[in-house]
Amino acid sequence: MCGVVGIVGKGPVNQALYDGLTMLQHRGQDAAGIMTVDGQTLRLRKANGLVRDVFHTRHMHRLTGDIGIGHVRYPTAGSSSSAEAQPFYVNSPFGIAMAHNGNLTNAGELQQQLFEQARRHINTTSDSEILLNVFAHELYQQKCWSLTAEDVFATISRVHRQIKGGYAVVAMVIGQGLVAFRDPHGIRPLVLGERDSELGKEYIVASESVAIDGTGFRYVRDVEPGEALYITNDGQLFSRQCADNPKHVPCIFEYVYFARPDSFIDKISVYASRVNMGRKLGEKLKREYADLDIDVVIPIPETSCDIALEIASVLDKPYRQGFVKNRYIGRTFIMPGQTLRRKSVRRKLNAISAEFAGKNVLLVDDSIVRGTTSEQIIEMAREAGAKKVYFASAAPEIRFPNVYGIDMPSAKELIGHGREVDEINELIKADGLIYQDLSDLIAAVQQENPAIEQFETSVFNGEYITGDIDTDYLDRLDASRNDLAKSAAAGSEDANLELHNEADD
Ligand code: AMP
Numbered sequence: 001m002c003g004v005v006g007i008v009g010k011g012p013v014n015q016a017l018y019d020g021l022t023m024l025q026h027r028g029q030d031a032a033g034i035m036t037v038d039g040q041t042l043r044l045r046k047a048n049g050l051v052r053d054v055f056h057t058r059h060m061h062r063l064t065g066d067i068g069i070g071h072v073r074y075p076t077a078g079s080s081s082s083a084e085a086q087p088f089y090v091n092s093p094f095g096i097a098m099a100h101n102g103n104l105t106n107a108g109e110l111q112q113q114l115f116e117q118a119r120r121h122i123n124t125t126s127d128s129e130i131l132l133n134v135f136a137h138e139l140y141q142q143k144c145w146s147l148t149a150e151d152v153f154a155t156i157s158r159v160h161r162q163i164k165g166g167y168a169v170v171a172m173v174i175g176q177g178l179v180a181f182r183d184p185h186g187i188r189p190l191v192l193g194e195r196d197s198e199l200g201k202e203y204i205v206a207s208e209s210v211a212i213d214g215t216g217f218r219y220v221r222d223v224e225p226g227e228a229l230y231i232t233n234d235g236q237l238f239s240r241q242c243a244d245n246p247k248h249v250p251c252i253f254e255y256v257y258f259a260r261p262d263s264f265i266d267k268i269s270v271y272a273s274r275v276n277m278g279r280k281l282g283e284k285l286k287r288e289y290a291d292l293d294i295d296v297v298i299p300i301p302e303t304s305c306d307i308a309l310e311i312a313s314v315l316d317k318p319y320r321q322g323f324v325k326n327r328y329i330g331r332t333f334i335m336p337g338q339t340l341r342r343k344s345v346r347r348k349l350n351a352i353s354a355e356f357a358g359k360n361v362l363l364v365d366d367s368i369v370r371g372t373t374s375e376q377i378i379e380m381a382r383e384a385g386a387k388k389v390y391f392a393s394a395a396p397e398i399r400f401p402n403v404y405g406i407d408m409p410s411a412k413e414l415i416g417h418g419r420e421v422d423e424i425n426e427l428i429k430a431d432g433l434i435y436q437d438l439s440d441l442i443a444a445v446q447q448e449n450p451a452i453e454q455f456e457t458s459v460f461n462g463e464y465i466t467g468d469i470d471t472d473y474l475d476r477l478d479a480s481r482n483d484l485a486k487s488a489a490a491g492s493e494d495a496n497l498e499l500h501n502e503a504d505d
Helices: 014-023 057-062 107-118 127-141 149-162 253-258 270-288 305-315 338-348 372-383 421-428 438-446 471-481 483-491 493-499
Strands: 002-008 031-038 041-048 067-073 088-090 096-104 165-173 177-182 191-197 200-206 218-222 227-232 237-241 296-299 323-325 349-351 360-365 388-393 432-435
Touching: 002 014, 002 096, 002 165, 002 177, 014 031, 014 057, 014 067, 014 200, 031 096, 041 057, 067 096, 067 165, 067 177, 088 127, 096 127, 107 127, 127 149, 127 165, 149 177, 149 227, 149 237, 177 200, 200 227, 253 270, 270 305, 270 360, 270 432, 270 438, 296 305, 305 360, 338 349, 338 372, 349 372, 360 372, 372 388, 372 421, 421 432
Parallel strands: 296 360, 360 388, 388 432
Antiparallel strands: 002 067, 002 200, 031 041, 031 067, 088 096, 096 165, 165 177, 177 227, 191 200, 191 218, 227 237, 323 349
16 A cells, blocks of 8 residues: 655656655555655655655755655555665666555565575565565666666566566666556556646656646556556656556455545546445345335445445435544554554544434445444444444455555454354444445446456455465465564564664654
8 A cells, every 4th residue: 555656857846746645645654755866866755654744845955856756655565664665776777766556475585586696685574675676687687778668668578577466666767767667467556647848748657646636747548557668867758568468457445445536547437436336335225125224324434425425315315424533643544553443443533423313324434344443433323322323335345365555454353354244243233234245346346447357356255366375375464464463563663774774864
């Protein structure tokens, strides 16, 4: 869960990169970074925190140059030490900086190969540093003195053959240009935009189209699965399909929860897909749960508001904003460890009693992950005077971990893992629990772009599209993702930091 942005401009790009990152802030609140290149000098600022807290005026002044990349991070692999904030850099060949959204599923193997074949050392636990080194190693093998589009495409073709997983990448090769590429399934999103300046065309590549809208660029197109772009320092754009067997299978969770509603991903409006999810779920409720005596439909803000409004309209019931969200605290799942997470739901949301007192309410959320939020919200609804509390989820039961870059807890911590709906209902203590069917979720998103035949839906059905995920892999993932492992990683942060040459404080 990260956001990336890269710009090749005709003037300073620091402000546009900053603005782009603020537009992508929802994709990661853990750390932020920008690297620019001014002549032959690389400029870097990265640290833990929100974009607005990481970059002060003095940092912005130092981020000079007409080409740059930026990153916001929520860690899916590795610890949350600021040593792992991106972009990452290697000095050979040319000097390369890279920012990555996604997760490599064969990172361990790649790290070993890098050492055995190239004596390359990886200093963090981040798979992005591994990806950068695979790219650098392959680029080095091209033995070129100045970088041509052919060199870039040959490199990316070889990178695609080695790395597995979900990835959307922006990279800068110093003195040459900007490279961007997307995994052969297009699991993680990446879009291209352009803007005219007096000196010629400027380009932007970003995780979501909001970053294009918000920076005065116009959307050109989505980067194709497996495709690579090379934009030279002087603004020439080259593109090529570099994967052997590209097949478009974008991550459905971007539409359910992750992306901003005003984004278009793969020509699908995130907002429209959420409205469709609401309609499908409303129709299911009408068809199969006609006996539920619902008085009012209440969303759990904010992602589910568009969904709940549509459910209310299908059911012909009032829609009310019964919960008020405190906008000034972070997302709940940022907190490490279950105890803190439990507390933070109440810090984040508060109920308006008048909307609950004496009523049968249908609460709507986009998804149920651990079940902590739903359980507490149901309790809050009862305390506010609700008679009955039904709960509807716009996503089906989340039963399996995500391995392609969406942060999900270990399988054991997912409330839907190995449980039937009745058992989940019992745990969250609702008077009725209704999940969207997977076929309906797929239809809701696909309706907006029927050309996409398949979506990445592994968290619901355990089918991992890259074909390399076995029980062994999932067991290892489980061990690294459970809360205990996360707190241990947090404890080793200080040691990590000492090794890290923190830039530009
Ligand atoms: P919980 O079931 O308590 O883990 O929280 C579910 C809530 O977290 C829902 O309201 C979702 O909006 C949100 N959510 C969705 N996906 C994720 C995710 N990958 N990590 C954390 N929270 C998520």
